[in-house]
Amino acid sequence: MNTDSNPQAHVYSVTEITRRIRGTLERDFSEVWVQGEISNFKHHTSGHLYFTIKDEGARLSAVMWRSRISALPFTPQDGMKIIAHGRITVYEVRGVYQLDVYRLQPMGIGELQLAFEQLKERLMREGLFDPAHKKPLPEFPERIGIVTSPTGAVLRDMINIIARRFPAVELILAPVRVQGYGAADEIAQAILDLNAYGEVDVIIVGRGGGSLEDLWAFNEEAVARAIYQSNVPVVSAVGHEVDFSISDFVADLRAPTPSAAAELVVRNRLELLDILRNYCYTMTQLLQEFTDSEREKILHFIESYAFNQPRELVRQHSQRVDEVDRRLRELVRHRFELLRGKAVELGKRMESMNPELVLRRGYVLVYRDGKHISSVKRLKVNELVKMKFHDGVAESRVEGK
């Protein structure tokens, strides 16, 4: 080696230069995500995992310590394409660098589907899907926890449906990201938080439709365990009508979409109004029959023994019965009328909220791109809109505003 070309160059010892390499690498690569294919996978007797991540151009040694393996949602295999999250470390003594892996996730659909099957299998064997563990939903929840993205149509739709069906509830939102790295942990934490808060009667956890990768957070173990541990009943509402996610299997109830969940969680107050009307009517009928039969009994009693009693006493008894009877009828009629009035009024208000009836009264609903437009501010001049009458639809163009 010739140091003449640069007389000022520092001559390193092996240890020194290795230390400096280590410093640089560990600082610059203290947190990285690396994608590639697994090869030379070994589950060492020590319990640690050793493998190589490679692509066409290079190879990177990797290790996953035993303590981190439980976080794996799938079993890594040679040939699997993965994304590894970890940091670069340098082993000075052996002069090698490697990736110290925290988490491993499959890249791409094939890998995702395999991981899904493996996790599903494992959790099922552990008993997380056991029907005996599932809790019934409360019939009249007063506070409903919602774990979903705070932006987007899903939350808005759920709120609208609940507002229409049974607005006398409180919705407690625990906003989360519903996809991406770390979303699963946020979702799990939100479920735990709602449980710790302790004042919700049921939880809806969900999101709108998407690809398997988009929905992946709901297939992760963290979410499954949070749902399983929840003391509050959980409805899983991951928006894909046909397929199931792991959260669907663990939850106390599965809804095919978030909107369906909103329908399942609260009853329709119109239906309940009918039930109340029936109760009132039945109670009044029964009371009427009751008093009629009491009246009969009393009259019969009087008539049976009348010949033994002074006439005056008999007359007094009869009068008393008539008196009670009259007051009773008054009472019943008054109460019932009050209630009937209220019920009729409520029914009318419900119906006035029915859009079909609004249309019949001559109003027109304006739609653009299939969405209802309720404010002129949202329209632009020259836009094409659809006008929905009760008996048909017309297209029109905004001339001015």
Next chain:
Amino acid sequence: MPQTKKEKKGSFEKSLKRMEQIVETLERGDVPLEDALTMYEEGIQLSKLCIDKLTQAELKLKKLLRDVDGKFKLQDNERPE
């Protein structure tokens, strides 16, 4: 009408169950007239309360947060458009 804090938890459900009980008792007719009248009054009163609840049109939306001490609190939220 807002749900007051005085309203007991589960009162709607309890009211419905009680009304069902009253109907059953009146059907059996094995109580004195006085009691039947009282129960009837009670039943009508309960259904009035239930109707009041159903008439409540305002949905309440809150967000769950933790404050500086790490304790839970609720923050009022606007309905998203």
